Amino acid sequence: MMLAEISETLLTVVRNIADMLLYDAEAPMLFSSGLFWLLFIFFLPVYALLKKSKTKMVVFVVGFSLYFYYKSSGLFFLMLIGTSLVDWLLSHAIAKLERRGPRLAVMWLSVLVSLSILGYFKYANFFLWNWNQMVQGNFQPLDLILPVGISFYTFQSISYVVDVYKKRIAPTESWLDYLFFLSFFPALVAGPIVRADYFLPQIEENRRATKENIYGGLWLIIIGIVKKAIIADYIAQYNDLIFNDPSLYTGMQTLMGVLGYTMQIYCDFSGYSDMAIGLALIMGFHLGLNFDSPYQSRNLTEFWRRWHISLSSWLRDYVYIPLGGNRKGTVRTYVNNFLTMLIGGLWHGAAWKFVFWGAMHGVGLAIHKACKPWLDRIPDNWLVSFVSWAITFVYVSLLWVFFRAADFESSVLIIKNIFVGFDINQFPQFFEVRMVWCIMMLALIVMHFVPQSWTDACGRVFVKSPWIVKFLVFVAVVQLVIEFMTEEVVPFIYFQF
Amino acid sequence: MKSHYSGLWLIVAVSLIVFLVISFVDDISVGGWTIKKAPFSENLLAKEDSVGRNSDFCADSLAGKVIEAKTDSVPKSILIFGDSMTLNLALRLAQYAKQNGHTLHSVNWDSSNTKIWADCDTLRHFIRVFDVDYVFISLGSNELYFKNPESRLPYIKKVLEMIDTIPYVWIGPPNWQKDSGINDLLERTCRSGSFFRTDGMELARKKDHIHPTRAASALWVDSIMRWMPKSAHPILADSPSDSIGRANANVTFLKALNK
Numbered sequence: 001m002m003l004a005e006i007s008e009t010l011l012t013v014v015r016n017i018a019d020m021l022l023y024d025a026e027a028p029m030l031f032s033s034g035l036f037w038l039l040f041i042f043f044l045p046v047y048a049l050l051k052k053s054k055t056k057m058v059v060f061v062v063g064f065s066l067y068f069y070y071k072s073s074g075l076f077f078l079m080l081i082g083t084s085l086v087d088w089l090l091s092h093a094i095a096k097l098e099r100r101g102p103r104l105a106v107m108w109l110s111v112l113v114s115l116s117i118l119g120y121f122k123y124a125n126f127f128l129w130n131w132n133q134m135v136q137g138n139f140q141p142l143d144l145i146l147p148v149g150i151s152f153y154t155f156q157s158i159s160y161v162v163d164v165y166k167k168r169i170a171p172t173e174s175w176l177d178y179l180f181f182l183s184f185f186p187a188l189v190a191g192p193i194v195r196a197d198y199f200l201p202q203i204e205e206n207r208r209a210t211k212e213n214i215y216g217g218l219w220l221i222i223i224g225i226v227k228k229a230i231i232a233d234y235i236a237q238y239n240d241l242i243f244n245d246p247s248l249y250t251g252m253q254t255l256m257g258v259l260g261y262t263m264q265i266y267c268d269f270s271g272y273s274d275m276a277i278g279l280a281l282i283m284g285f286h287l288g289l290n291f292d293s294p295y296q297s298r299n300l301t302e303f304w305r306r307w308h309i310s311l312s313s314w315l316r317d318y319v320y321i322p323l324g325g326n327r328k329g330t331v332r333t334y335v336n337n338f339l340t341m342l343i344g345g346l347w348h349g350a351a352w353k354f355v356f357w358g359a360m361h362g363v364g365l366a367i368h369k370a371c372k373p374w375l376d377r378i379p380d381n382w383l384v385s386f387v388s389w390a391i392t393f394v395y396v397s398l399l400w401v402f403f404r405a406a407d408f409e410s411s412v413l414i415i416k417n418i419f420v421g422f423d424i425n426q427f428p429q430f431f432e433v434r435m436v437w438c439i440m441m442l443a444l445i446v447m448h449f450v451p452q453s454w455t456d457a458c459g460r461v462f463v464k465s466p467w468i469v470k471f472l473v474f475v476a477v478v479q480l481v482i483e484f485m486t487e488e489v490v491p492f493i494y495f496q497f
Numbered sequence: 498m499k500s501h502y503s504g505l506w507l508i509v510a511v512s513l514i515v516f517l518v519i520s521f522v523d524d525i526s527v528g529g530w531t532i533k534k535a536p537f538s539e540n541l542l543a544k545e546d547s548v549g550r551n552s553d554f555c556a557d558s559l560a561g562k563v564i565e566a567k568t569d570s571v572p573k574s575i576l577i578f579g580d581s582m583t584l585n586l587a588l589r590l591a592q593y594a595k596q597n598g599h600t601l602h603s604v605n606w607d608s609s610n611t612k613i614w615a616d617c618d619t620l621r622h623f624i625r626v627f628d629v630d631y632v633f634i635s636l637g638s639n640e641l642y643f644k645n646p647e648s649r650l651p652y653i654k655k656v657l658e659m660i661d662t663i664p665y666v667w668i669g670p671p672n673w674q675k676d677s678g679i680n681d682l683l684e685r686t687c688r689s690g691s692f693f694r695t696d697g698m699e700l701a702r703k704k705d706h707i708h709p710t711r712a713a714s715a716l717w718v719d720s721i722m723r724w725m726p727k728s729a730h731p732i733l734a735d736s737p738s739d740s741i742g743r744a745n746a747n748v749t750f751l752k753a754l755n756k
Contacts, residue, residue: 013541048502214501
């Protein structure tokens, strides 16, 4: 009887583990999930053993990355393999061709193939919707699933082919090396957008990871987990309430929701980037900095140098500069800037709200560029710094409203609500009922504004600390994730009725 | 394995073992604070779902499970209470009440959820004041996307305890996206034949894309009333005649903070 029960329990456990390892659209593999860390325990020793041999390491990591992608996007991992093969073959064709015309044609063929796949999966329904609006048509939306991370790896593949065309890099000798670059699991689903000229030499060098790399990577992962799985996921619950039903909330509550979303999107995105960069660092690869305290920026140009750096530098190098950059006069500079931001907006999602968000950033950048000669003449003191920072922060935060809200009408309602219905006297009551949320926001703001040198120093202390300290910090952070995972924010707190 | 990798591996592996063990042992409390557990044990030991997860419209799917009870022909004092979905439901329900000789009282508490109703004696108050002998509950919409819907179980049970032996129908939330499990939880917790599963119904929505329009809510009530004979405690639910006109839903609005 006892034996039968044990074997049944074991069978259940095995079946559940097997189920967990299969593709589930509802449960993509995230770096903050228990399953990822379970797999990482198996990945790490094998990786450490194979690291000496570049080929074995590449084959193993490619295999793991493809499984990682399968777990998140099912059979689309085959499309990733196909895309990489086509790019790799075309890049070799470009390298072999001597004349500029055919080289250009092959480069464009590769770019168009990549963009067509992205366009089909991400923008086909957006196009159909607009077409229906314009011609009163009734094309039914296509039943499409967006492969996870397609926007990121498409941009990586485009930059690779363009760089080969421009002879900045040589195509990889082995297709596996290119597949390694394109499918590298730390950066596969949410970036950073790794550039071939930066990353491919690292595969070739196959440098061993130092103690600083390994524990520095763990430190970044811990920071990322705190930002993403603790702060962003918790404060998001309140922000979602405001954005889902803005008409129900007062101006003060709405303002808190907007500020909350401003910090949430930063924590969410930069937290995931930190985890990706940390994982890569553990493996001995550098992905570069992706967020550099963007809300410290004192103007919009600076903001885009600090926010999602891998995307903004990609847009600069592969859209803005090819459009002419600032080489074709003032008006063209503004137009090029505007178009680049428009594309940047559309990259974030297939909806007009993203286009508008991008366009308004384009307008803001143009205004800043136009005013720069005049602004440069103003003496740089703390008051000027503060006013510049405040204008930039308010502008960026208000544009996040358009980015997050369901539609344009909701965005306008939210902004109107803040400007018309704001009453500071409600804050003590708000603080009383949403103390955890307020404390988290406060901690986050403090964390964001402390000098980078302090954060770096903390990282160094962590790297040098004894094993037991690292272990306890890791356990404490994971326990915090578990504590907050089940902490729900109620829609409203009522004092009376 | 390289020594630094061994150190890292140990950190991750030992942590995982610690959390795995904790998830299988009894609750650990430190100075009144109970350590929350990672859901390893639930995930690893979960049996195949014995509850049907049919997300299609439920009236027929429930039919097989519920023994048809005899319709109670005595006019009822009905209370419908819940979140912001309640008002539009009540407006149509009032016409059914008028048609069938029932009395309807409605309590609409915008954005409320099971916890809010469980934590106060508002429900007991209205049940007593209106001498209620039939209840419709419209709660769950504000808990559709909670990461841990199981955490709502104590509140759902508390609400049902307040209703006590009074026959009830819990009207499931009208999902606008797939929920995180509140519908399954409600279906499991409510008495057999007392949960009307709304998810899967296609309802026209207001501009907020969340609340069904008044017309859609009326159709929603019609569906509930068609299902009524299959419920645990059917009451008279003849369709309102075309000439019924407007009926008073006796709505009490509970106001939110600062509004």
